[in-house]
Amino acid sequence: MQCTICEIGCNIAEGKYGQCRMYAIEGDKIVERFPCNYFTMLPISIETVPILHFHPRGKFLQVCTIGCNFKCEGCVSEIIASRLVSGKKNGGMSNDQVIKKALEEDCIGIVFCLNDPIVSFFTFKDLARKAKENDLFIGCSTNGYFAESALKELIPLIDFVNVGIKGFSDERYISCGVKSSEPVFRNLKLLNESDVHVEVSTIYIKGSEDEVINTAKYVFSLSKDIPFQIMRFVPFGDAVPQIEPTIRDAEILCDKLRQDLTYVYLFNSPGTEYLNTVCPECGQVIFQREFFGPMGSRTIAYLPEGKCECSVPDLFRGYISKKNHHEPGFMGGYRLTRALEMIHAILICLGIRDDRKLAEIWLNVMETGYLEELHTSSQNLDSYFDVIEHFAALADKKREGMELVDYMKEKLDLIRSGVKNTGRPRVYYSMGYPLFALNGERIENNLVEAAGGESVNQLIKREGKPGVNISQEEFAEMNPEFIFISGFLSTPVSDSYDYCEKHGLSADAVKSRQIYGLRPSWDFGSPRWILGLMYIANKLHPDIFDFDIEKEANRFYEKFYGFSFDPSRQNRSFYGASSK
Template sequence: MKCNICEIGCDLAEGQSGQCRMYINKDDRIIERFSNNYFTMFPVSIETVPLLHYYPRGTFLQVCTVGCNFKCEGCISEILASRLLSTNKKSGISNENVINKALHEDCIGIVFCLNDPAVSYFTFCDLANKARENNLLIGCSTNGYFTENALKELIPLIDFVNIGIKGYSDERYISCGARGSGPVFRNLKLLKESDVHVEVSTIYIKGSEDEVINTAKFVSSLSRDISFQVMRFVPFGDAAPQIEPTIRESEVLCGKLKQYLNHVYLFNSPGTDHLNTVCAQCSNIIFQREFFGPMGSRTLSYLPQGMCECSNPALFRGEVSEVSYHEPGFMGGYRITRALEMIHAILVCLGVKDDHKLAEIWANVMETGYLEEFHASSQDLNSYFDVIEHFAALADRKKEGMELVAYMREKLDFIRSVTNDIERPRVYYCMGYPLFALNGERIENNLVEAAGGESVNKLINREGKPGVGISHNEFCDMNPEFIFISGFLSTPVSDSYAYCKKYGLSADAIKNRRIYDLRPLWDFGSPRWILGLMYIANKLHPEIFNFDIDKEANQFYKRFYGVSFDSSRHNRSFYSVSSRQ
């Protein structure tokens, strides 16, 4: 029989599952294989989902299961979409538990996101019913590939939705394992006409500007006021870096989209001002926001009641919350997927290649609550070695763990011993544009200090995730002698100099042309930070250090990845060290 939940429409023989592997044909009925099987459940601010025009600053309970009906290159949720399926087991969390958790945490609603509710359709419908019974708002983030009948059954149960659009053409959807783009735009129109609050997010892959523009044109035919979120594509998996647009290129595209839509937002772009809600009539900033982790944002300030005197009163749905929830550690939005990838990165270096073993360890982290300790320990260079030993024990790879720790400790101890009593230059670490400063306690700034620098980021007395925007004056007062750009969400050095010129930023680092970028994931997220440490030491103290970085990288890659280092095949994956070209 044919599965009638999503438009891929898999043919399911008796006892068989389809592309998403989440349903089975049992006695000529479509049955959910893992019903009520939640992987995560924690409170978040609605802007991290992200939704920007719905109950701004409101606290919602974020839940997800595992699995996805799509197979997209460079997926930010690949871990939840596919890898955890190999050891999926009952979580012990019922929909009643979810409701009770939401009420206990003073959440005003529940949002299903991170993976797609289409693979847990019956669970989600039941959850939505129970949420309504308890006066909780309910909605989801989804690729929107439901069949028309499945969506019509869902619509009376939900209040809001963020539709993630892959592109306008059939080709973009075929590349994700779907049949074409038509069902998504049909469903978007149906949701809007049904008075469900709708926001749209769309992937921007370099060279696919027309896909985004044509999508914007369609959305504008429904309403110019729909929140339109451009997700700058960052190849989190093993996708090639050549298809990653820069922040600057993404901002240019957003400028073009504003001829069709009143509210265009840019995500995955630390330091951009394209996250602000601006009045379409007078250009006043109604909500000022900043980058808050992958796919997320947070509100910094807003006009009273979130209203400009001349703005459309129907722009936002729901009241602005007086209190904004701040997620601890890796909790909230898509940061948890990055945490699991960081664990994966360590396990790969220990020789763990089996997906089943990997998923077992991930499950252990979630069940034991180790994630909070992992967040703190992974930022400190010394305690990072304890983290390696922790996962080596879980993976029964103690010998390999000792070898990795010994290698990294030797390099770290040598660099520290040489820089112990030397004059330290002022060093500033940014992510994306220069005015987005990484939090002082992060591992990148600890690398700076180990390499013989003084981290000026530690002078900043406020924090975000992973950092905060700083003012022109704050930057100039710190007057860094060196600037490093994060290897995680970066921007080209040339764009950084152009930004500094445009905004009149002055510092010794700019004057002396000492802005440097890190190779992806050589300063955060994997044991490769030991290579980043050597690179930083070379730049800060060339009179002392002369590491042959390519040679060091080749030795590390051969020893712990079993492959040679190839600088032309880098990517932004924490655990994979080469991309598909």
């Protein structure tokens, strides 16, 4: 029987499944294998989805299931989209309970994101209907590959949608395991002609600028006012690092698109100003936003009633929430997927390669509520070892866990003892551009302290996820002697110097050319932070430490990954120590 939910149109035989593995045959009907199989259910701010022009700052209940109909290289939701499918069983909350939770949490709506509602179509349709009955807004983030008939069933029930576009060409979609791009653009037109609020996000891969430009041209043909989000590609999973554009490259592309489209935004780029909503008439910033984790943003300031004196009509739909919802720890948006990947990073070092075992442990974390403890313990160097031992026990790998802990502790103790009686230079830790400062309590700044530096980030009182934009005056007052750029969602050192020159940022570190970039996942997200610690110690105290970083990395990789270190094959994945 042919599946009529998505445009792939799988022919599903009795006892078999389609490409997404989420549907089966029951009599003469296509049914969900795991209806109401919710994996997460968390209150979030709508900009986390991200949706920027619908009820700004509104509190929504985020839900997701598991699975996806696409197979994209470097997927940010790879864990939920594919790896959990092997371990997840049916169960959890009914749609009535989801509605009840949304109301109890004082949410104004529900959003299905992280994985695609296409793989839970009947569940989502029923949830949407019940949300409407309870005066809750309902929407989703989707790749848009619905069969036309299925989308027409859904449109009367939903209020907003973010359509994630992989590119304009058929080739981009074939690389994701589907037929062509045409169904997505057909559906985008259908959605735009309805009463549904539509925003578009599209991936920007280095060397594929035409894919973004041609997508923008199509969006312009529908309406120049559709919010257009560029997702700077970050090579998770097995994707190679050579296809990651810099933040500056992405901003140049944004400028080109802004010649036609009114609202163009840039994500995955800490410190960029291209998350702000700017009045198309006078250029005044109406909504000021900052980076808020992968694929997310957060409104930090806005003009009264969300408009300037130009009174641009239809800038956004709905009303601005007076209270901004605070999302604790890893809770909310794609930060959850990074938390699961942090667990994966430890398990890989312990020798766990089986997806079923990985899924079993991830489910244990979600069911036992360990995620909050993971967030706290993983930021502190000493309690990180407790995290390793926790997962070593769950995986029945206690011996391997102790080997990893002993190796890391030996290096940590050596460095701590070496800097015990030394002077401590002022050190600033950025992510992306120089004016995005990591939260002071994060592990990166604890690495600085352990390596004999004074973390000036700890002077910053505000907090974000994973940090905040700071002013030029704050930067100058801290006057760091060293600057380190995070190995996650980073920017080239050369771009950092150019940014400092362009914005007149003055500090001892800039004058003495003491800005350094960390290798991916050598300071956060993986036990490889022990290598980052040695690197930082070398830079801060070259009179004390002279670690051969390449040799130390090779030793670590061979011992805990089973292969040699190759700097040319790194990526941003926490668990993936090498791209294929």
